Amino acid sequence: MKLQYHRVPANTQDAFTARHDVTRIQNRGSIWHYHPQLELHCVIRGEGVRFIGDSIANFSPGEIILLGENLPHNWQCNESYWQADPDAHFEAIVIHFLPNWLGESFLHLAEAVPIAKLYERAKRGLLIRGELAEKIRPLMQQTVEEAPLNRIAVLLTILTHLAQSDSMETLSSTYAFHQSNELETVRLNTVCEFTLANYTREITLEEISAIANLSITSFCRYFKLMTRKTYSQFLIEVRISYACRALIDNKQSIEVVCYQNGFNNLSNFYRQFKKVQGISPLEYKKKYLNNAGQFGWQTRIGSRTV
Numbered sequence: 001m002k003l004q005y006h007r008v009p010a011n012t013q014d015a016f017t018a019r020h021d022v023t024r025i026q027n028r029g030s031i032w033h034y035h036p037q038l039e040l041h042c043v044i045r046g047e048g049v050r051f052i053g054d055s056i057a058n059f060s061p062g063e064i065i066l067l068g069e070n071l072p073h074n075w076q077c078n079e080s081y082w083q084a085d086p087d088a089h090f091e092a093i094v095i096h097f098l099p100n101w102l103g104e105s106f107l108h109l110a111e112a113v114p115i116a117k118l119y120e121r122a123k124r125g126l127l128i129r130g131e132l133a134e135k136i137r138p139l140m141q142q143t144v145e146e147a148p149l150n151r152i153a154v155l156l157t158i159l160t161h162l163a164q165s166d167s168m169e170t171l172s173s174t175y176a177f178h179q180s181n182e183l184e185t186v187r188l189n190t191v192c193e194f195t196l197a198n199y200t201r202e203i204t205l206e207e208i209s210a211i212a213n214l215s216i217t218s219f220c221r222y223f224k225l226m227t228r229k230t231y232s233q234f235l236i237e238v239r240i241s242y243a244c245r246a247l248i249d250n251k252q253s254i255e256v257v258c259y260q261n262g263f264n265n266l267s268n269f270y271r272q273f274k275k276v277q278g279i280s281p282l283e284y285k286k287k288y289l290n291n292a293g294q295f296g297w298q299t300r301i302g303s304r305t306v
Contacts, residue, residue, distance in 0.1 A: 015152055016097035018143035020044075023090045033074070033185075037096040038122060039067040040158070041075075042140050045091035048077035049196060049241055052125040053172025054228060056237045058245045064133050064140075066162060068123030069099060071172065074189075076196055093140045095155065102156075114163035125171035132165050187212050188226055199238045200262045205231065239263065240276045247285040254281045 016037075042064045050059045052073045059075060067073055077090055099107065099119055107116045128136060139161075142154045162168070194211050195203065208231060209219035223231045239262045246257040255266055258281075263269035273281050 014148070015101045016095060016155060018093070018095045018140075018151065018155075020141075020144050021090075021092050021094055034070045034072040035096070036069050037098050038069055038119065039065075039073075040095040040140065041065045041067065042093045042137055043075070043091075044093065045089065046075070046077050048075065049238065050075045051192070055125065055171040055173075056234070056241050057171070058241050060245075062133065062137070064128040064136055065171070066118075066122045066126040066128060066168075068119060068121075068125065071123060071125055073125070074192075076193065078196070093144060095140060095143055097155065102152075115159050118159065118163040121168075121170070124173070126162075126168040127171055128162070128165075128168055130167065132161065132167055135161055184226065187222075191223070191231075195235060195238055199235060199242070200260065202262075202264075203235060235262075236272050237276060240273055243269075243273065243281070244277070244284065247281055248288050250285070254285070257281070 043059055043061055045061055047060050048058070050057055050065070050073070052065065052067065053071055065073075075090070075092075077088075106112050107119075136158055139154055139158050143151050143158075146154055191208060191212050194208065205216050205219070209216045212219050212222070214222060220231065223229075223234070227234060229237075243257050243261045243263075246252055246261065247254070252260070258266050258269040263272070270280055273284070277284055279287070
């Protein structure tokens with residue numbers, strides 16, 4: 001995916017940056033972007049859809065993600081989230097650090113081999129949940145509050161816990177993404193934001209092409225080049241992502257979930273859901289109903305635990 005390079009604000013005297021972000025939704029200005037720093041991202045408040053590489057999934061409070069260097073990403077809150085509350089905001093703890101934040105020779109040490117392997121795995125994005133997330137979350141808060149020297153020890157502790165874990169889930173299916181210019185990035189963000197605001201109804205190629213200010217043929221070629229999937233595939237994955245959350249919430253029947261998330265008939269919903277998730281909506285609901293307290297619902301085909 002072609003995305004916009006983002007320069008992470010940093011004090012050149014610090015080994016890494018750790019901050020507690022509070023962003024008003026109406027002014028979020030969030031775009032698809034990438035940067036050379038790894039990013040550890042914990043959502044404190046906010047609900048919506050996250051895009052990491054070619055992964056499309058819901059996010060909710062408590063979710064922790066480790067992003068590798070130059071992996072494109074974006075978090076977008078649901079329209080309903082801020083419309084229901086004028087004081088709504090997105091809140092997260094975000095840590096940025098370069099692979100060599102402990103010095104050029106650190107990763108060549110025998111003791112650091114597990115961390116080097118962790119950095120490699122993170123290039124596809126890693127979802128951290130369950131007991132591991134419970135352990136990492138307060139440590140991330142510590143990195144914001146501690147004195148400079150202590151912060152280094154805390155981040156190293158976090159990375160050690162992650163490097164020793166085999167319970168993290170890979171998010172993106174590929175490492176390689178291309179760069180793009182600002183116009184392409186703005187256009188893609190416009191398309192994504194329009195889709196998230198209107199996914200429950202029919203969106204024609206004529207309409208979305210006009211939103212992108214392109215002809216239908218040019219838009220189809222452009223979108224496939226940028227995302228490595230057709231717009232139809234992208235729209236279906238967004239709808240399935242929201243359907244997954246609704247199934248886990250267990251407040252509506254499968255038929256209601258189908259029609260409220262943009263599918264026009266139940267058989268098509270079952271077919272598309274199984275294509276994305278590998279199991280039927282009913283099987284998915286039974287599988288995850290007892291785990292509704294866990295954070296994150298992954299929708300990419302072939303997601304796996306590493």
